[in-house]
Amino acid sequence: MKPVIVIHGGAWEIPDDQIEENIAGVGEAVRLGWRALEKGGSALDAVVAAVNSMEDNPIFDAGIGSVLTLDGTVEMDALIMDGERLEAGAVAGLRDVRYPIRLARLVMEETPHVLMIGEGASRMADRFKVERITQEELVTEFARKDLKDWMKEHNVKGNSGHDTVGAVALDANGNLAAATSTGGVTGKLVGRVGDVPIIGSGGYADNRVGAVSTTGHGESILKVNLAKLVLTYMDTGMEIQEAAEKALGYMSVRVKGTGGLVALDREGNIAHAFTTSRMVWASMKNGKLESGINP
Template identity: 50%
Template structure:
């Protein structure tokens, strides 16, 4: 199989011009990192973990060190990962003071008999696995402090403009697929709020017999429709990736007014990106070519380094 990776940097409202270029370069570099892992013989799981780790370490994205703040001004992060080869999966939620929740999610997948650990239990497991803790200040950016202040002063909304999540899907040379998704959640969320990102079937799904998907958008809406598994169900029914994504996103929007986006790769190596939010930074790498975009009807293609 020719390896493929697709990466997203979360849905969003309009992105300011100065941020747009930083976001574009970040998402492109994440895709390049994942593709390098695949080209060097790494697994799909390695590739999605590598791409998402890169984005968790990038302050422009709502994951890891760019995570938005909850009502108390703290960072609580969620992440999940899944291997389509055997449906093994790992997830964590309400994680604090670690740099890369996606790495902890993979440890849950590979080192425990469980799928999902949360809060204090996840913290104890991280310590047992030797995952270093970092001061919470390292995860708080000035931009997110200002965003929290602005949100606290604004009329109550349903967070439809806070659609930030990062994710990746990949197909490796052995025909295995995987997904990874990570987020800091929504600005001014209640302590302990968990969205779709760590929930298998909502924040993502991977099955070698179908493909892999990672989602982003209004978490409560995504949870209610099981967006990831719903989209792959339409693929199983013979729809193209684009048709399946349009049907699932359309259903969520019509039933709940929920906005979101998805990235997909099929077991045959086809890929697709679709969203109903204003924009969704994305990049895809396949056959030595890198495709990327942020806004609707905007796609650029370049040769991979």
């Protein structure tokens, strides 16, 4: 099986002056994921490498650069899923972990649980020596300005952009994996958890069908279980791109939600689709890098 990886850096109204940085960021991340695959690494290794890179890049809403809660703090969520065994790990409400996706993988591989939250997840980070980080180090000037601008509208039910990163990969053994990480949405209430750490919403992987990582309005994605919906359509025989577009269309009509996703089927066919104005994405297949941001 020929390895493939496709990633996204979020579906939202990406400003013109951030296009170059976004495309460069996903380009760097997808290369790191591809390098893991080239060295014989697993699909899990690849998606973690790619997402790690974006968690470290302040242009993206994950890890350093995460958007702020209404209280001006960072709370992060992440998910990873192994398509071979249908094993998954997720974390929510992290306030001081540098790489949430690494901790999500440890939840999957080192505990009998699927989802860990808050203080318990932080204790687990200490146990496995996952790198910690302060709130001051996580918060960027962009995030502060974004919250300040948001608060002028003072609408807790409003939607914000700067959303979510994710990756899906197929390795040489034919195994699929999905990973998604986020700081959430600007101005969210403390304790809010969106779609990202919820299996079937923020992501899903099943060797029998495919793998998906989503991005967009979290509450809408949760309501339609977007990642699993794509695979459900694919399971009926629908082509991957059609399934991606149909699932997003259903979410738009049924709950008036916008978003995007990247997906792979078990043969390594790629899909990327979005209903927002832009979504930055990148893929590598047969050693060739492709990327985009506009419809």
